[in-house]
Amino acid sequence: MQYVIVGIGGQGILFSSRVLGHIALSKGERVVGSEVHGMAQRGGSVISHFKVGDYNSPMVKAKEADVLLAFDQNEAVRNLHFLKQGGQVVVNTHEASFVDNPSLKSWLGERDAKLRTILGYDILKKHMGGRFLFLNVLILGAMCGAGVGSVSIDEVREAVRTLAPARFVEDNIRAVDLGYEGTR
């Protein structure tokens, strides 16, 4: 199972791959992935690769990702080339209308790709006082809600409980659940 997680520096995407890693390890699976640190973390495009199974290379090759998790819709479109035939995309959206673009629709059709969106900013504004830092766990919940990826919502909850800083555990779980409900 190969994941590509994309977003903008500062959105906390590294935590999402840590959660996936924790789950894989608890199941005794081999994992390898690649992260971005340094200059790009300052608001630039960031990408994280994550592979579960018998792989050596930390990077996902174009057209091989099973799942593309996007914290930002523009970054989602920019990285769609990673998606394999029949791959799945979960996107945090700020303007949902982008999915109506005919070229994009047609490309997704050709690739037999499923794309699910979640209005993460709106949800966090409405339910969590606009604390957008919780996007990283909200999107994991959304992934499970959409039935995408290789982890269950219970596994995500459990891993987030273990990895999140103690005083933010409940908020994190709430964001996971909001994401889950948002795409179910």
Add this chain to the structure above:
Amino acid sequence: MSTKAILLGNEAIARGVIEAGCEVAAGYPGTPSSEIIPAIAKWADELGTRTVVEWGANEKVAFEMAAAASFAGKRSCAVMKQVGLNVAADPFMSVAHFQLKGGFLLISADDPGPHSSQTEQDSRFFAMFAKIPCFDPSTAVEAKEMVFDAFDLSERHNVIVMLRPSVRVDHCRQDVELKDVIDISRPASFEKDPKRWVCLPSSVKVNHPQLNAKREAVREEFETKFAKYNFEVPAKGKAKLGIIAAGVSFSIVTDILKSWGVDNVSILKIGTPHPLPLKMVEDFISRHEDVLILEETYPVIEMQLNDRTGVKGRWNGWVPGAGELLPEVIEEILCKVTGRKAPEGASPKLKKAMEELNITPRRPMLCPGCPHRASFFAIRQTLPKAIYPSDIGCYTLGVNQGMVDSVVDMGASITQASGLYMAYKVDGIEQPIVASIGDSTFFHMGLPGLASAVYNKHVFVLAILDNNLTAMTGGQSNPGIGDKLRDGDTGRKVDIEGAVKGCGVKWVKTTGAYDIAGSRALVKEAWEHARTHEEPTVIIFRHPCMLLKEKQAVVPVMVDPEKCIGCKFCINYFNCPGLVFDEKLKKAYIDERFCVKCGVCINVCPHGAILGTEGEEA
């Protein structure tokens, strides 16, 4: 007992350093190496070792500290990024000749691409230049294992050994086995022996031939005793094509061939690129009709061959001479070499969608609320005709605000200001110059340039942007902060203003970075003083880095669409992720996804269109 954990490559390397009984570690942060030193401290705390682990003010300082600990018999290591080794090149080249005592590991992390560097130079070349052994890991697991062997090799041959992880090893995440610490602790004992520890020309006459002999002895070991790093992955049946692969390229090429289901290619994996196990490599070449060499970033293996005319590599253009060997790049090379149909390039439909949706890659920007943005704005408003040499750090991103005209390397903001002053002085022209440098970079290599500028009476203003953090690399400490790495270890804060005065600067003043009006008045005064007194002046702009998340006033803002005339002044001069331009409405607006409500932009709009909305915020 051993357990498994998912670690960042750099955490795995650090774990190896502690498990191998290293007692002194020093480094300077730089992507992709930055996480190693803090992780060494973390593991040392967790495992209760006595290891002393510290940041040096720069890589030369760190290297020399670690080297001297080896003179005293301790296992030691120095950690830096590839361009950091340029800074430490002087002691590196000298110490390579020494008959060392404690095992001495140099970790130099490379950045092919580059992702966060000013060059994509290959540290393995430096190992070859210094004639020392080098390990080149393909995975985090292997990097950790190599740390043990590097210390062992270093102690057996009394020579520095380099571990060269590239960014994809440093920043990979992998399941890694954790082991216990080997207890090799021995008392520090420096034995006085000038012939051994003083690098006189007369010693070089002995040490250089000895270094050559060490290299050949290590080469012999690499030929025969390091099968875990140098091995052949044989093809099924007779292979026409043989691939020699090192570093991450090995991991990538094996994954690609596996996904293709191709098994008639044999691979020679080289984990010790210098000194190259030449017999092994030449034997492999002789057994294959066609040979491809994949290594990053320079042709280090290739250039050590006695005859490379029969191989496909960088010398004959089969492998690109610049850039990272990404999976897609290696796939394309493999397709060319094997005559396989190349995969289709970028989809025209996706390209069209991106054009229609107006999607471009996001460039890195200073964080919302970053104090540097406000400092740069104040300087440019006051001295718009100045030349702005700058430096390495987050503030290099001031290029987006037209506030970074030239950057060379750490500390060069000051020396460039000097050089520019000298150039205009020749023509008798008074040219305003404002250099900018961060707090950590100032201590790293700013001090010698400043002393030189005072001595030579160079006229410019130096802006020291003190955000109380080494921020670009993720938030490390430095002498200006005073925090140290291990639990219970305390340092002392070195005062920037005192250091500036100590260099002989007569005019130095401090301003709050968010106080744009106050900063503007100081910039004006500083330049007036510099030109009338013929000397450099220094302004210290202070405000904590946003990464520190210190409490500050919350000032929600809005753009009044009635007052906004769409001039884009705020976008071009202030350049904040929280302040964006609506191309349809031709108005600026606050993007609440990113705005941190610092309120600084209220003072930016010349038309008064950015307003505080006090009272609306809970």
